[in-house]
Amino acid sequence: MDIKGIDYNTQREKLVMPEYGREIQLMVQHACSLPSKEERLRCAKSIVRLMESRNPQARVNNSDAQAYWDHLYLISDKKLDIDWPYDVSLAEKFLAKPAPISYNKSRFKMRHYGRLLDESFERLKSMPPGEERDELARLTANQMKRDLANWGHGSTDDEKVADDIARLTDGVIQLDLNEFKFERIIPGTDPIPMKRNKGKGRR
DSSP, rough: OOOOOOOOOGGGGGOGGGGGHHHHHHHHHHHHHHHSHHHHHHHHHHHHHHHHHOOOOHHHHSSSHHHHHHHHHTTTTTTHHHHHHHEEEEEEGGGGOOOOOOOOOOSSSSSSHHHHHHHHHHHHHHHHHHHHHHHHHHHHHHHHHHHHHHOOOOOSSSSHHHHHHHHHTTTTTOOOTTOOOOOOTTTTTTOOOOOOTOOOOOO
């Protein structure tokens, strides 16, 4: 409902840089309307000083005073005709939207094991036999069993883990359940560390 005499924000001109407020935008419009370049420059300098007091963070973020002149250029819709004390040709970078973060669309073979274990499976495939691979296999197998328990998976027995790790490493890792002993798994506890110093196996 519109009430006569009330100035609604939705009816006003959109602010180019809201952090400076509508008063600054109106001052810039006034500066653009001044008849001489000298007057416009004097007015612009006064506006920049006021902008600096309104938004001191701009100087901090950009390390010098040029940021305010860039902002002034943008607020004027590039129409302020003055001898600019700085090169404002790249000012539009302040209005550029950040590039969207790409979403990783790679698919996990078994989502309940997550990306960390997926990377471990790939690493195990290419590692030469030895203590380091045995240690990573031990850590991976125990983490797999923990993940199954934390996800409420129907089966958390040793055979399930042994079968999964064999399939997910293309048969490279074959756990001998007669020899391999899993750590005691308590659902909901913190995961075991997956990062180990290279060449330092557990004694």
